[in-house]
Amino acid sequence: MGHPVVIRTTRPLEGVHLEASGPPALTAPALGHLRALGAAAPEPPRTPGGPARFAAAGNGPGRVTAHTAWADVLPRAHAVDEATVQAATGMMHVHGRRDGAPRGLAVDYAATCASVLTVQGLLAAMLGRARGGTRNPHVTAGADRAALLTLSQYLAAANAPEAEAVELSPGGPPFTAACGTRFELEALDPAPWARFWRELRAPEEAVRAGWPPFQFRYATACAPLPEELHRTTRGVSWARIRQAASAAGAEVCPLHPLTDTAAERGSRAPWTLTPREETWDGPAPGTAPDAALPLAGLTVLEAGRRIQAPLAAHLLGLLGADVVRIEPPGGDPLRGMPPCCSDVSARWLALNRGKRAVQIDIKSRAGQAELRELAAGADVFLHNWAPGKAEQFGLGPDHLAAVNTGLVYAYTSGWAGWQADVPMGTDFMVQARTGVGEAARPADEAPAPSLMTLIDVLGGLLGAEAVLGGLLLRARTGRGVRVESSLLGAAETLTAPALHRAAAGGGARRPAAFRSPFATADGWIAPSDDSAAAVRGRSAELRQLTSQQALDALRADGLAATAVTTDLGALPHDPRLAGVLTRDPLGSLVVPSPWRFA
Incomplete structure (x- = not known):
């Protein structure tokens, strides 16, 4: 394929007309992102049930279509909405680990992730078509597929032959000061952790015992900390806690x-795409003749750590790149993070399976x-990397554009330069600062960031979405593109429905008992959001029945519900997910790709 005709555009979907229909939970995030990418899309009819459907035309011959349902791998009766998808896939279990029982997320997390993945599928299909692929591609996604993807690290760990390095028991931040201020603490290394608690005169034994569960809370979604640490913060002022964090090199x-x-955030896209002025002077890669995936033949270099960038690159790999x-000399230390499969971390494999690795010392001139x-x-x-590190190493966007004018340079950041006084850009700190900790829990629960890595994972999805937008923009303009996404963008995407409800005069938080599962004689069941009120009046009856008996009784009365998965290790054998x-x-363990292309 030769160079495209160079056009003056800053958005990859300018000139694309989009039609959409389906439930707002599955369509609204996708429509917002597609419009931000330049597509013209009227407001779709509000249909409460059924799948979401998208059709895009105008950018080249043919059209691209997408279909996103609540259930794509689960039986339809077990995945009719957000609540039932969270229950069946194990999301309620992981989110509830901190509290010792399954709990529903009050935000539409599975639907939001499915919506972003739908945008990715549409962008990838358009890019594949521009590179000589299928003229009228169709993309299929599902909220259940999206949920399994977001849980892939937890599922891999639970199904590894080794045990966890730390106990999986209830507990964790946030902490509370004497004045009642609830706060998150971040310390990426044991030294600032220990200094912070010693500044507050916490018992030494509790300080030592608390570090392992605190360190692993990103991986386990719980942190059974010694009660002495919570008691310590409840006995001192918020001002003293801030002083201790500053002296210790920790952050609160x-x-x-x-x-x-x-009030602090404006209306903005969750990423920025900035084309370079120089026209790309390198060869435009074509699709491999037998390529079944739209990114086949493209190369992605990933220098990522933890979750956000590695997940974004993993998704690009699933699309064929x-x-x-x-990795640093000696390899990524997280390769050995327990539990392992054949001496490789199961969690690490969930994000990095199939990637090639090159060890480079980026701190050296030779590297x-x-x-x-x-x-x-x-x-x-x-x-x-941390802000400014790429430029410090001579690896910023201008440095690399000097050797490749057509490069899509992607930075997945924490705060995207939002404010000068923001804390460290990690998942739980972003949740605390942006109100996710309040939105994720109903009104009868105290605000608390979820210990499930909601924002790191959604941030990784947005990173892949931004890269695909950049690649499509490059295909249309013949110019390299600088891309930045952020954890802040992920938080704003996730909390947007709550803020819209508040702006319309409703409550930002969901009402008491929202998405609370119900105990049965042998487990838990979760009704759909529409059936919850009717099921609540039968809670005493349900406690006398097995989960299957309870489901049979509810369905006989026309109510939708499913059993709550509370054992991730047993999920591969669950009849709902057979094969x-x-x-x-x-x-x-490997979860299915979030898309199917035809």
Whole structure:
């Protein structure tokens, strides 16, 4: 394929006309992002049930269509809305680990992730078509597929042959000061953790015992901390806690309500795409003749850590790209994070399976030169280093554009330069600062960030979405593109429905008992949101029945519900997911791709 006709546009979907229909939970986030990418889309009819359907035309011959349902791998009776998808996939279980019982997320997390993945599928299909692929591609996604993807690390760990490194028991932040201020604490290393607690005169034994569960809370979604640590913060003022954090090199952030943070944010897209002025002077790669996936033949360099950037690159790999992971000398230390499958971390495999790895010391001149050489032949460079590090290493967007004018340079950040006084850009600190901790729980629960990594994962999805937008923009303009996404953008995407409800005169938080599952004689069941009120009046009856008996009784009365998965290790054998979860050559559990292309 030769170079495209160079056009003056800053958005990849300008000139594209989009039609959509389906329930708002599945359509609204996608429509917002597609419009931000330049598509013209009228407001769809509000249909409460059924799948979401999208059809895009105008950018080249043919049209691209997408279909997103609540149930794509689950039986339809078990996945009729957000609540039932959360229950059946294990999301309620993971979110509820901190509290010791399954709890529904009060935000539409599975639907939001499915919506973003639908946008990715549409962008990838358009890019594949522009590169000579299928003229009228169709993309199929599902909220259940999206939920399994977001849980892939937890599922992989639960189905590994080894045990967890720490106990999976209830407990965790936030902490509370003497004045009642609830706050999150962040310390990425044991030294600032220990200094912070010693500044507050916490018992030494509790300080030592608290570090492992605190350190692993990102991986386990719980942190059974010694009660002495909570007692310590309840006995001192918020001012003293801030002083201790500053002296220790740790960070603290009070939980902000949604109503406060709403006033600070404007209306903006969750990412930025900035084309370069220079026209790309390299060869435009074509699709491999036998390619079944739209990104086949493209190369992605990923220098990522933890979740956000590695997940974004993982998604690009699932779409067919060749992903080359840049690791430090000696390899990524997280490769050995327990539990392992054949000596490789099951969690690490969930994000990095199938990637090639190159060890480079990016702090050295030789390593920086080596990375620039790799970037000269790549299509995408993706990283989530701390702000300013890329420029410090001579690996910023201008540095790499000097060797590859057509590069899509992608930075997945924490705060996207939002404010000078924001805390460290990590998942739980972003949840605390942006009101996610309030939105994720109904009104009868105290605000608390979920210990399930909601924002890191959604941030990774947005990172992949932004890269695909950048690649499509490059295909249309013949110019390299600088892309930035952020955890802030993920938080704003997730809390947007709550803020819209508040702006319309309703409550930002969901009402008491929203999405609370019901106990049965042998487990838990979760009704659909529409059936919850009717089921609530029968809670005493349900406690006398097995879960299957309870489901049979409710369905006989026309009510929708499903059993709550509370054992991730048993999920591969759950009849609802028969044959869906597989294993890789190392024996680690694999969730299905979030898309199907035809």
